[in-house]
Amino acid sequence: MGKAELPLHAPGTRTDRGYIGQSVPRPNAARLLQGRGTFVDDLRFPRLAHVVFFRSPHAHAKIKSLRTEKAKSSPGVIGIFDGRAVAEYCTPWVAVLGHLKGIKSPPQHAVAIDRACWQGEAVAAVVAETRAQAEDAAALIETEWEELPAVTDMEESLAGTRVIHKDLGDNICFARTHDTGGVDEAFARADLVVEETYRFGRHTGVCLEGRSILADYNAAEHSLTVYHSTQAPHMMQDIFSRHLGIPEASVRVIARDVGGSYGIKVHVYPDEMATAALSVMLRRPVKFVADRLESFATDIHAREHRVIVKIAVTKTGEILAFDMDDLTAIGPYSVYPRTSGIEGNQVVNLTGGPYKHQKYRGKLNVVFTNKNVTCQYRAVGHPIAVALTEGIVDKAAAALKMDPAEFRRKNLIPDDAYPYTFPSGVKFEQLSHHQCLDLLLQKMQYPQLRQEQIQLRKKNIYRGIGLAAMIEVTNPSPAFYGVGGARISAQDGATLRLEPTGMVTVLCSVTEQGQGTEGIFAQIAASAIGVSVEKIKVITGDTGVTPYGGGTWASRGAGIGGEAVLQAGRALRNNILDVASHVLGLSKSELEIKDNQIIHLLTQQPKLPLSELGRIAYFRPDTLPMNFQSELTVTRHYTPREYGFTFTNGIQASLVEVDVDTGFVKLLKHWCVEDSGTIINPMLVDEQLRGGVVQGIGAALYEECLYSPEGQLLNGNMADYLVPMSGEMPDIVCAHIETPTRQSELGAKGVGEAGTAGAPAAVMNAINDALAPLNAQVTAMPFTPERILRALKKCP
């Protein structure tokens, strides 16, 4: 496809008003559309060796012996290494954070030593000339195991009858109680107390591209270049440097195209650390690509929670208090470096989020089990907190015979109450719950839908409408990880360079995973400088060239990286005008940049094309005044500081039809109203919301990593682990309220996780609304046909 065949602007784009708020197609999509992207597994290197991992078949077992003689003589084998051999090159880690008081976890090695603690943990690395040869050899490894009792049930783990890590004393990784005080008194004076227990199945990200890493050690330089499917190149640079003993600046991490991440690819994985260590050991490039079974067995899982929640309400429908007790199981190790305490911690912080009650008690226990590890996956803790809050709110409304929309309107924090401190201690700068609720009800034609629902029930058609209001953490400050001692950057930077032809190169530390960060950075830079968007080239994902920064996670790319690009763009514009002022002999205040030209501000007449300015500045600076040096490369950084997080808010609704004979749920429609501050590209924002909603629907209806009582993963493939496919998904209506954050000049808040945060609650409430006339309800996700039929007492 030639250049002219692809659109530069979407229909209706107004370039004269800047690109902010315009649906500009992403320039970097073109290569992906032709299969000409560069994912890690697409790279070709001389002397490339392939590693596969021999993994524990047991959930908990001692490695009595590991015999590799036969395997070593298999064709193509370069070497086979156990945990001790790899540990000589890669130090172990302990995933704790200072601000999660009391969190504990044992040291974890890249390859297990002496004992495997979950089925799938790597116990040996097999390196060969081809992947097939490495897999052949791995099948020849002979091991003798002594099986140990596996703790797979989280209640049993909490009880502590069998302790997984003896040195830690018990199975509790982290525990926390937050209490405003006065909770018991609030419950005592309540007219109505409603209680429910919600269960959430553990599930995972299922990135279409498996985790991938190609590590290339240069023995002469003692330097390491890592091509990595990652969200956080600088974080990984620091970790490779410290654990492999290579100076920081000699480690370069490059993330080119990344085939989906959603939080899965922001953690330290033992097999990836081993791959880097093996490159050092073997002094040659080594590649590891997780296959689908390995992805299911070793990509972080998330969301295995059991929550008991109580709500205290007056008879007029005023919420007085929430009381919540969360138990979550995280596998045998807290995951490095973010820890596995954060998800539960978020549940404590966010429960009751949208409402104006004053009393709150949240209790959390995070326990170890002998299953795969869990950690932060898209919307971290939000789907749990939103579902338990919105589930119990619906139940309270039903008990009072109040309409759920009206009940929410009565209790949502007023739009003029900000800044506001929530009972959990988090602070909101400015939210818009009531505007969002009004817009949602209008978009979905709520009264008509309720009428239709009543009519259809007379025909034994069971439709349900579910609402889910929420708050969402975005743009995290150092309060998220940095204060706890993690070397994870909360600031990001952008470097902008005017090229001699008048093009602009943008280098930014936030990475691209398909969400469109490179596209919006081009829009922001073009608008800030005054050039057209096709003049901008964006480079991300390379610690060797970009400024230092955190990367992509916690809905921070647009809000933090985007602000850095904006500030750098304004600074570059200023420096360009300095050059123009000298070239034209006019005052800077008389000049402006528009449509790739220096123009006269008053007459709007073109004075100098940027290509000519670039030519003079770079090739004929001798024609500029002696005491003037042009600065056409600028760097700016941005850190959110004033608030711990820039909270956003939104509300979703789901319309479903439940087949009460089969238990199947048909999703008819979904609505999502979100306030993500300044919208840079409406098309990309809606895409983030829709993709997130569908991931949340997966959690609500299909997805669960099923384990046997012995800790065997039962459905580690895409035929048995169900994901949402296009045939079952509804059309999703998106709408927006725009309340820019005042913490930055761009005003953008995050949007990447909103869909996933709210959708499970909306679907759950819709199903329970449909089942209400039959006096049935479901409370354990995913809501499979079997669970729905059981709730209807049509299945044992």
Next chain:
Amino acid sequence: MEHALDITLTVNGTSVSRRVQARQHLVDFLREELGLTGSHVGCEHGVCGACTLRVDGKLVRGCLMLAVQANGCRVDTVEGLSDSKELARLQKAFHEKNALQCGFCTPGMLLAAQDLISSSRKPTREEIRLHISGNYCRCTGYQAIVDAIEEVVNG
């Protein structure tokens, strides 16, 4: 295990001959032996559709067909169908509607969509959704993909 066979096939219009291991999948052959990395490997058990190819005009999963089975066949990949411009209308619509995010599923998705478009009928929105139900996309939520295909269908 090391059993190898000679094959000759036409890939994107060019004849190629290679000695391949009998156990090598077609998608691995294209990626590893020919360097055609546009077809992706997602699940290796025929569910996700990332490796979707066209063999003698029909859609196949590149991870469920052996390279030796393609002996004498005509194989088309996203690279070839991009250069021949057969996918141009779909690619334009996908780009304009942002019907891709990470792009890993996109080559397979485009081949599946083109298969539907090249059939004579005009599919409904629901038929579009069903036709691409064998292609997993974790990023988009599918709606923009359906919109893009619908636009080309109604083109």
